[in-house]
Amino acid sequence: MDSIIRARDLSFAYTDELVLQNITLEVLPGEFLSVIGPNGSGKTTLLKLLYGYLSPSKGNVSLGDTPIKKITRRDLARRIAVVSQMPRFHFELTAFEFVLMGRSPHMGLLAFEGKEDFEAASEAMTLTDVADFKERNIFSLSGGELQRVLIARALAQAPQVMLLDEPTSYLDIKHQVNICQLLKKMNKDKAITIVSVFHDINLASYFSDRVMVMKEGRIHGVGPPEEVITKETLDFVYDCPVFVDENPQTGRPRVTLMGE
């Protein structure tokens, strides 16, 4: 199968020090790929390179067969939706107004949102369990509520690919599972390709088709969870002893944290 996102030999430096080195990655259409790795291993930077927010110092990224540099920002936004870590807001805005912004790449310059846009935004808010917050001021939402509103905005964008940066970091366990199930459902039903950074290795293990492990700006390994999520890999990559066994319910690797 032809890959939907192709990163070739990416390197990136904010200043002099390379944050990413020689990353080559193929994301297959319709797959659920998780990215794990310790803080500062370059996960967020990689996502920013994949949608062209940052330009690589070396290498290139393509969407389908086209280098993303040759795609207009607007066309890119119609195909790729991004959920970054929490933004800080400066002006009053209702949750619904924010989710409606996801329709922007599908609208003309002077346009007001139409019926179709309202429906897409409402549906996205229902799916992420935030329909009750429509008229709430964005400042009044808790971290977890806001995170689900951010995901609703990306869903309203009706993308082919979703890039998510720790989409569950502020959520309670119920909503962690709900959001992952929702992503899985979008992935299965609407064939949206998912690339998501996770801190929780067990969520990555359970929901992903493939897991990519990063350390110090390089790819340490990519593959199905059973191959990548192993004691040897995690001990080395995170520099923290863990216990890995098979979850009897799911058959996926299960990680338990340990002291010394």
Next chain:
Amino acid sequence: MVATKRKLVLITLALSLLFFAVLVVSIVLGAARVPWSDFYAILTGGTTDRAAYSIVVQIRLPRILMAASVGGALSICGVVMQSILKNPLAEPFVLGLSGGAAVGSILFILLGLSIAGGGFLFSFAGAILTLFVVLVLSKRKGGFSTTRIILTGVIVNAFFTAFIMFVITTTSDELLHAILFWLYGDLSHSTYMNVWILSVVLSLSFGVIYPYSRYLNILGVNEELGYQLGIEVERVKYMLLILVSILTAFAVSLSGIIGFVGLIVPHLMRMAFGSDHRLLLPASLIFGGVFMMIADTAARTIISPGELPVGVITAFLGAPFFLMLMFKDKERWTQ
């Protein structure tokens, strides 16, 4: 509050009615009272007393129209600056343009030149030079940072303020009055020519800015979201920043430094109609005009037949009014 075409039409209509009501009242009020009968006669082209005609058409009307244009211009500049710099405290003069214009204007006054339109040209040049300097100084590899822009603007303005204070403390009395009046906003020299210049520049600017309303909504959240939603962020940001700076330069060089209106009107309109620029921009344009006409009428009448600089009134009336609204609105600005 979700912006719709219906709301846009209703808000524009309501504010336009208010605008014309205030316009009429401003014409009638003043040091020399114009009776309603005379006003009606002038309006319908009927015969009237020459003095009333000359007061209304040659003196008062251009000044009121100038006030309205300056108010509208500074208000939409404030709206755009706040969104692009993602800072609710931003206002049209945040890049230091007022300081640059003031230095230009003061140089003109000190040199005692008598060139037609020289005051305007000097202060316009001062403002545009300042814009150029601030943009060059705040540029860094790969673009501009909004924090650097704001800081550079504030520092450059502080430098100009020092220069202005130096001039004020060492200059003679008769020049001092002219300088001080300019520094706090002076509409008394308004001519139809000036009104034409500003209103044409304002209309053109508004026509360019308004289609970007939805982008301003998104850029007001953050620039990364702008990229994610398909905006050519750098291009849009600098095009709009330079455009509103040029509009500000026109306003400030034609009317002096009228503070506060570019900060307060955008916030009043946000309180009333929300933060969607598709409503916020036209509302600020019209209400900015209303606000300035009221302030100017107050400036002309409070110590009549004497006159106050209009910038004194905008802050004197605006500040308590704004604080009152802020205290009443408990949900806002709680973060």
